[in-house]
Amino acid sequence: MSKYILKRLLMMIPVILGMSFFIFVILEKAPGDPARIILGDKAPAEAVEELREEMGLNDPFLVRYINYIGDALRGDFGTSYRTHLPVFEEIMARFPTTLTLALGSIVLTVIIGVPIGVLSAVKQYSILDNATMAGALILASMPGFWLGTMLLLLFASKLHWLPATGAESWKSFILPCVALMASNMAMLVRMTRSNMLEVIRAEYITMARAKGASEKVVIFRHALRNALMPIITIIGMNLSSLLGGTMIIESVFALPGLGTLAITAVRSKDIPLVMAEVIFIALLAGFINLFVDVLYAYIDPRLKSQYVSRKRARRAAR
């Protein structure tokens, strides 16, 4: 298992390199001169040229990319063109907001979504099930930005229960979390329900009942774990996209997270900041995927033995 994890970690290196190269190319080809953007439209051409030379923008493309990667490996991701602060600090200043938002909404989604999905499956075709499915459909059809705006209108400007913008207290996170959760939760509920329905019909579930297990034991000990795999896949996918920053929701609620940071960085062609953010997000996604895969192995022993058997096969070959 540890060998497998190590292998996966090593595999992340080419992924990150490829990704950073790709973004570097895009930023290179995108219109706009960073030196011009920094100095403004009215600056004389000589000054711009001087700055370009100083920033190393006149070097050939590959030289600049290799220099960037070299610096990055030494932990220097450069300074923002706009604020002149190290981009690493900028990202770290914004990350807690995004992390709170992402974890908050994911944890709530799971805590609420999984039990509802299970209940809905166990009571298939009941009023509760039909109501849940209708509710899920409604939630899934509401775009996050629209729901966010509506929540703002109701709870912030009309009722004044919750703050509309900023990230000062935990209260500021309630509305954005709810707006983010809606469609994810709808998907999770539906997924949990359909998986549970499939598992409940399996023969080992009838067998568990035949053993004299109560319905609670049958559902939670025998069925849920077997239905968990696709659920974890969804959670993992949601989490990596949420941690990258949720541009739309962060914009709607004016939250200082990674999403809004990315938007400003792209708009001002702040190359070091965009690069660093992309690499940061790629790393996070890589780690989350790895975590999810390791979690699979712990939930489903059949997968675990795949990892192990590869090792054993290699050992046997020697």
Next chain:
Amino acid sequence: MSGKPLLSVKDLWVEYEADEAVVHAVNGISFELEEGQTIGLVGETGAGKTTTALSILRLLPANIGFIRRGSIEFEGKNLLELKEGELLSYRGKQISMIFQDPMTSLNPVIPVGDQVAEMFRLHNEEKLPKTEIDQRVDELFELVGIPKVRKSEFPHQFSGGMKQRAVIAIALACRPKLLIADEPTTALDVTIQAQVLDMMDGLKKKFGTAMIMITHDLGVVAETCDIVAVMYAGEIVEMGTVYDIFEGKVHHPYTEGLFGSIPSMDSHEKRLKPIEGLMPDPSSLPSGCKFSPRCPYCQDICKREEPSVRCMGSHSVRCRFVDMEGAV
């Protein structure tokens, strides 16, 4: 036959409600079983054998399968009147079941040893400590012939025969009074079949367990059963001791067909002799005798009226033309 029966099924009717049609899976079957006896339920796929078994444990699929009429008495108690909570102490403890397919009847994410131990934990009236349960699991593993070091392995690491042994270990864990074996050997290859049957027979004798053996393999029936009930389209068409069925001269035409379809070793036949036709669609059963469309002796009256059951001693046949004194 003497004494009070352990299990007595009387006039059991079971239906499945599918989207449009109502499937008449079991249509008024009755049989009795004494302690230590084995009854074989024989018949084609769809004859209602498994449905009968599931009805006894009340494990018919919820919202689809319904017991419409009849009673199932176990030690004098009607199982159909019990509440769900009361049933739990019967399931597994008094009556246990071996399912058709050992490949799918073990939970893939729980170690096999745990699945066996669960039986002791679920029915732990004696409040056995964990170490004692572990020891009992070891004993059971030894009994069914699985090395106990394999306790912590998962079902996918077991072969088919080993899985079936594990399933049998689970079924026997609480020394049930009645064991329902739903085609316990169908999914296994022949060499393993013999081993498993031998083992079940030995265990049955050791614990004095009564058994319902569901199968379509007449060889298995001859080897293991005391009583045989031949099922067709949800009815028992013929029932008797294993001698009545295998040695008796008088049979239901369906039983004749079943035996006739076994290829003979002595005669040189080019083709097999199947029973002509197919089992009727259980959602629209023929009127009169259910076997009439396929019966070589069928007459007009068979298509109109239900046949009565003719009995002689332990042997009963559901056909109007059977003369229990002589031949058809």
